Amino acid sequence: xxxxxxxxxxxxxxxxxxxxxxxxxxxxxxxxxxxxxxxxxxxxxxxxxxxxxxxxxxxxxxxxxxxxxxxxxxxxxxxxxxxxxxxxxxxxxxxxxxxxxxxxxxxxxxxxxxxxxxxxxxxxxxxxxxxxxxxx
Amino acid sequence: xxxxxxxxxxxxxxxxxxxxxxxxxxxxxxxxxxxxxxxxxxxxxxxxxxxxxxxxxxxxxxxxxxxxxxxxxxxxxxxxxxxxxxxxxxxxxxxxxxxxxxxxxxxxxxxxxxxxxxxxxxxxxxxxxxxxxxxxxxxxxxxxxxxxxxxxxxxxxxxxxxxxxxxxxxxxxxxxxxxxxxxxxxxxxxxxxxxxxxxxxxxxxxxxxxxxxxxxxxxxxx
Numbered sequence: 001x002x003x004x005x006x007x008x009x010x011x012x013x014x015x016x017x018x019x020x021x022x023x024x025x026x027x028x029x030x031x032x033x034x035x036x037x038x039x040x041x042x043x044x045x046x047x048x049x050x051x052x053x054x055x056x057x058x059x060x061x062x063x064x065x066x067x068x069x070x071x072x073x074x075x076x077x078x079x080x081x082x083x084x085x086x087x088x089x090x091x092x093x094x095x096x097x098x099x100x101x102x103x104x105x106x107x108x109x110x111x112x113x114x115x116x117x118x119x120x121x122x123x124x125x126x127x128x129x130x131x132x133x134x135x136x
Numbered sequence: 137x138x139x140x141x142x143x144x145x146x147x148x149x150x151x152x153x154x155x156x157x158x159x160x161x162x163x164x165x166x167x168x169x170x171x172x173x174x175x176x177x178x179x180x181x182x183x184x185x186x187x188x189x190x191x192x193x194x195x196x197x198x199x200x201x202x203x204x205x206x207x208x209x210x211x212x213x214x215x216x217x218x219x220x221x222x223x224x225x226x227x228x229x230x231x232x233x234x235x236x237x238x239x240x241x242x243x244x245x246x247x248x249x250x251x252x253x254x255x256x257x258x259x260x261x262x263x264x265x266x267x268x269x270x271x272x273x274x275x276x277x278x279x280x281x282x283x284x285x286x287x288x289x290x291x292x293x294x295x296x297x298x299x300x301x302x303x304x305x306x307x308x309x310x311x312x313x314x315x316x317x318x319x320x321x322x323x324x325x326x327x328x329x330x331x332x333x334x335x336x337x338x339x340x341x342x343x344x345x346x347x348x349x350x351x352x353x354x355x356x357x358x
Binding site: 084 | 211214257258303304
């Protein structure tokens with residue numbers, strides 16, 4: 001599975017800092033080797049907390065290598081905005097999927113899986129599996 | 137039955153932008169009680185962008201006007217109201233297709249499809265203390281515009297004793313009771329603006345039904 005184009009990952013948070021930090025954290029925890037393309041889309045374009053569909057669309061285009069794009073979102077408007085964009089059909093690359101996963105843990109699992117050559121379904125499943133890692 | 141064109145939708149959304157700008161501080165105040173205190177500024181920014189976009193490149197049919205407005209809200213509001221109101225307008229616009237003129241009954245049906253889209257996106261039903269509490273009774277009353285305005289206002293007022301079950305306010309549990317839901321409040325403004333636009337059209341046209349109730353258009357009765 002090494003030759004296939006990697007799945008891209010987009011991290012959508014209400015906060016630019018959170019999205020960028022989680023992207024860096026995931027890259028750090030994913031270890032060495034070639035990492036799948038990841039982009040942060042946090043906050044509004046003017047820097048405030050919130051969600052920007054334009055930043056999300058730009059991030060998705062940036063990481064799209066033709067193998068699909070997995071989007072992880074934190075909560076509220078981040079989730080709703082991605083869903084509304086997906087419903088429209090032409091605002092995100094083909095084969096873009098909102099992944100139902102915890103934001104931080106899911107981002108790490110998604111990046112590890114995508115970097116190992118997993119396809120979009122495998123990336124989504126790995127990220128979603130992070131819900132099952134209980135902490136108590 | 138009145139016929140509605142792109143100009144009618146534009147007048148509605150302009151009236152909505154004015155109402156939202158006038159009441160922005162009230163919406164933010166409501167949102168500071170049970171939300172994150174940005175609903176007024178978010179809605180004002182979004183609807184101002186809608187007015188600017190429609191003035192810049194006005195679509196020639198009502199469906200296209202609604203779709204452009206919806207897309208603009210999604211990209212400019214910045215909070216959950218963006219995708220929710222954006223979906224309302226966009227779903228309604230899709231239901232209207234590209235017809236240059238539609239009658240009131242078709243517009244009512246399209247707006248019902250829009251509210252279905254909102255309820256489905258947000259996973260909200262009547263009684264969850266959301267926009268849907270104002271929107272659903274309002275679009276059910278259409279095409280009687282004054283009745284829709286009244287239903288939206290009553291639906292919004294009825295959110296006060298409710299406990300929020302959706303959105304950030306739901307984290308507050310019982311502490312969310314006793315407050316008017318900000319989304320329901322802005323939904324009542326949107327429906328009120330629609331009734332204003334219909335009343336203004338009735339006055340201008342002279343022959344449309346419902347003109348007798350147009351007094352609310354000038355009274356600022358919120």
